[in-house]
Amino acid sequence: MKIVVLSDTHGDAEIISTVFNQEQDADVFFHCGDSELSYNDDHFNDMIRVKGNCDFDDNFENDIIVNLDDRKVFITHGHLYDIKTTLALLNDQAQEADADFVFFGHSHLMGAEVINNRLFLNPGSLTLPRDGNAKSYATVEWEDDENDLTVYFKTPDKKIISKHLFSILKK
Template sequence: MISDTHGIVYDAERIIKKYEKNVQMCIHLGDLVKDAVYLQNRFPNLKFEIVRGNNDFTKDFPSEQVIELGSKKILITHGHMYSVKSTYDLIVNHAKAFRVDACFFGHTHQQEEFYSDGILFLNPGSLAFSRDGSKTFAIAEVTPYGVVAYLEKV
């Protein structure tokens, strides 16, 4: 899972190439969807789920969606519509309303993992402009018991 590539796809390409045979899909959480489309074309055998962010001015992709992986439901969104830079209250309440097992979001350019009411909230950070200077992404594994997160750095 990646987010906030902002036109810089070199590291995303390297990561996807490294993991493509061991993952079911790549999730791009917005900013920029054109990067996700490029990556999707570069890796046509890999399933992609893409949502748009605050710097994406196309209506070709949803701003959020609920995907099902195995028996788990996951809300994917960029996060800007829920003011995640200042509070997690809105996104937590939104995810609870959807009764999901996990919520993946971006926008803050900082890796984050936390639980609220049994829901995993996961932000992969940014491969382009991480707040702490490191390039980050995340891997999520869906198990019968829940969704497990692995926060990674390039």
């Protein structure tokens, strides 16, 4: 399985299409909000998407839970969970959702960590990265019957910034 996670593209519809076209082998695409596009914009190409604090189309959901085979994904932008200060509120919500993966944006800082057997992933920003980070998105890849997964942070031209290995036990 291969998942692509984007966030905080802030009006740059073409960068969404660029990543989509580069990652055609992906099974699922997620956008964690602040696209500043309408919900039905053609650039989303069937991406699962949520509302960020800079998205104003009421068709966006704040949070979505998606089942992918035997894994559950909780996706949100993060601003409603105070993620710039702590992941505690987001962790509580992820626990309530019984999520395996938690995808969020908002801070424009890429990062991945495992908390309570859950992968928390922020892909960074493809347009406005902060703290000297490169423009980025993320992919999460794993074999169907495996607990081990790999997270790649990539630049808009698909160069790998970093690679991280994690183990998430199936529930």
